Amino acid sequence: MDNKGRTRILVIDDEKQIRRLLKVTLSEHDYEVEEAVDGREGINKVLYCKPELIILDLGLPDMDGIEVIKKLREWSNTPIIIISVREQESEKIAALDSGADDYVTKPFGMGELLARIRAAMRHASGAGDEPVINFDELVVDIARRRVTIGEKEIKLTPTEYEILKNLAVYAGKVLTHKQLLRAVWGPAYLNDAQYLRVYIGQLRRKIEVDPSRPRHIITESGVGYRLL
């Protein structure tokens, strides 16, 4: 079997059904899938399979998912996407703050998961350093500090621009409120999420066609934002 060139993904989940689903679908999308049934086996497999991406269920039988992330992050930068459920917003935030890259909420669509995988892989490969980032008609030119929609240049305040730049650099990846606040306002403002709300609202009015039904700046309820 020639697996060269195929991206290797490790799925850590105790549910056989989910593992089977991911194996079948991801294989069809040209990923090579390894499986682990609990945290211990998962950490071991990261060591000797050297996956390029990890999909981790937060509810494992042997250890807390967040613990797994923390252990892995001690020596590995492999992107981690977590699988969680709707009611566990605080857990998702904790996982993201502990070093997970993104998450999907059960039940998730395959398209959603593939998009997350692609975004995470892009950042891991250092593609986030491009000077110009395109989101359909929205273009963020980081080198020239310019934001345009189609041909039209959008005037942004410095703070608005900082937010948009941060989201754009991590295109497609979720940024938690804390991550954004730290990056834009600094570590003293981590609990002032209302700043973010106000500026996101302003940004949307400038770059979205219908700010009530945003297409670019997507709210991840209770967690943060992502730019698509």
Added chain:
Amino acid sequence: MDREKRADPDALLASLTDDKHGRLTVFLGAAAGVGKTYDMLEAARERLAEGVDVVIGWAETHGRAETENLLKGLPAVPPRRLQYRGKEFGEMDLDALLARRPQLALVDELAHTNIPGSRHTRRYQDVEELLAAGINVYTTLNIQHLETLNDIVAQVTGVTVRETVPDRILEKAAQIHLVDIPAEELIQRLKEGKVYVPGQAAEALRKFFRPGNINALRELALRYTAKRVGRQVESYMRVHGIPGPWPTGERVMVCISPSPFSAQLIRTAKRMAEGLKAEWLAVNVETPRRLPVSEAEKDRLARNKRLAEELGAETISLTGNDVAEELLELARKRNVSQIVIGKPLHNKFWDWVHGSIVDRVIRHSHGISIHVLPGKAKQEQERVTARPERRSFSAYPYAGSLFIMLLVAAMAALASPYLTLVNIAMIYLLPVLISAVSWGTGPAVTAAAASALIFDYYYAPPIYSFTGNLLISFSIFLLVALLTGTLSAQLRQQMTDARQREIRTAALYALSREIAAVVELRQVLASVARKVAESVEGQVVVLLPGKNGKLVLQACSSNQDRSLLNENELAAATWAFEHGEAAGRGMDNLGGVKGIYLPLRTEQSTRGVLGIKIESVEKYLQPEQRRLLEAFAGLAAVAVARAQLAEQAREAHLLAESERLRVALFNSLSHDLRTPLASIVGAATGLLEHENIYSPAARHDLLQTIQQGAMRMNRFVANLLDMARLESGVLKLNKEWCDIQDVVGVAVSRVGEPLNKRSLRIDIQPDLPLVKADYVLLEQVMVNLLDNALKYSDAGSEIAIAARKIDKNVSISITDRGPNIPPEDLEKIFDKFYRLHSPRQVSGTGLGLAISKGFIEAHGGRIEASNNPAGGVVITIILPSGAEGPEEVLDREKGDSDG
């Protein structure tokens, strides 16, 4: 026409009757011609207009035009024709009616006897069969046909009715409509030929339809219906745990006295009252002749009264010279129908002298039933003879009386030259009188002896010697002393009694008034503690058994009073609780502790303990005060029992409610989980087993079915989880500043596909302030409301979301263009498992709106539904925007410093 209809009995009764069984409604009248059939047909037309499937099984119009008019438009099952003795008769066609299975059948003349050859001999049997088949029946009946009233009717009217209907038929009836018109009007109708009675000669008719007869029959009908209403009220109250009284015609009175035998009388009266479902009174009559009563007797009387109160009697004390007269007067005043009285234990001679109370009560009872219960001989020995109260001996009154004696003697000596012997003798009577009035018999007798001696020695000739007259004057003085002393002692006794009774009554009245108003146990106990503490001027605690049966402090008059309960005190309280007897200081048991512990005793059980600590405890050792304390305890016990019963009733109600919800949940679960599962399993197996026969389009359809079924289940599970979070009380709000526009946007994108097919109008005030709320919950509320709007409006119709600032609140409304909701249902749509009865086939859990309401209320907001005048429903959320908005947002200059 003056027609009285009995108020519709509460729907509750319907809930008690078997659902599968038909409901019987009887139109009951006093006599033929009052308009029963007319009323029945009128009611049937109303039902028909309401959409009930009504069919006439049999209606007797007797050719009256107005009645026949009512028949028009009412569907009927044609009568069966039967041959009998060469003649043809019409009879109700039971089989056709059963086959037709209407919701409601009209069967006139319940008492009718069927033609031989019919299935049943009597029409009421036909009706019973209809009811058993689940068909509701309207029927008519004259009171004279009721079996148990047959005799009375015959007595009153002189007409014996042969066609009787068993009472059970009427007892089973769900409703009785009384059809009543005044006697004069009925006679008038008879004269006008409007009343048809078969097989009666005109003369006989006129005899029967006399005002006296008719009114007697009307009274019977009214009384029967009233009694039934009474029973319904009672059963309603029982079902709903509403405490009595249950007023009916009967009232029982029991005559009680201090005798221990009275307890037996009280119990008998209680049983009797229960059997008759009657109120009852316990009465004791105090006669001045019987005063002073001994303390022991008073004690026992109080105990008997308390027993009666515990068993639910109203207790009344009367005073009067003639016991029998007082009893009967009260009985008449209170409409007593039964008197329970004990047979006295004294012999015939006593009766002969005093007159027997029982005999006189019986002789003058006039229509009141008297029940005389014989006492048991052994109880005679228990009778405690009245013994004068022993007072502590004091020398002061004697010294006082002697002092007055000497004073009077000195005055008499000074005045003697101017007075006759008779006057002097009268002066010497003064000290006797004064002593008697002031100090009682003993000092008076002392004064009498001294007076007689001095008077005889100094004044009665021969002077300075005792004469034979001494004996006479001493006897007279002594007689005066005894008479006056006894009289004034009686007066004094009555005065103190009255005063004490007054105090006691006032205190008890205050307590009972205070605790009558409250039902909640905790409040009742607090009231008891406070009120008792006020009236005894001490500290009071109330203890009730906890779950492990150990006494727990439940209320105290003030917080320092907790210290009253050390280990010893608690042991005394526990003893009192376990033995049901008073314990503590000055009591017969466990006198070593500081407090007095009285059991809160009701007839069935001991409910708890009332603990009292008084500084001057000696004051409360007197029997009178002890009785007061016991009365307090009795009252508190009844109040506690009442509150506990009310609490139990409430719990039972809650249990029933949660049972109802559980059933609804299970129904919802089995339907709403299985339906999407069925579509998923069906589509998946189809694809698996016959993979090749489906066209790509069909495969796509099946796959979409699977996806939609799964998403539906996901929503349902999410709803259940939300509900569980709300119900379990673990819902923790993670409040942050939320941008309503953001929330709306996320909710709209989450609802997704179905909403894209609609025209969606979003109108959010541009400068709407942020709202402090749990973002995720708020989003869920919006999703639920949007789902709801989608479900209840036509595909393609508009849905509008609007948000406005109103004062310090933010109002968010979602409007659809579906049908209006009936105004009476606007509140109910937020109930769990409530679904609109709409022609639209709507799937869903019936939980979405209930969850939304729960979430919004957890935020201190409110949610309301109203009808959109232009059609459709508006659901409005009002959320407090938070005390004050977030402080001005800093625009950091970071970006500039970079560039």
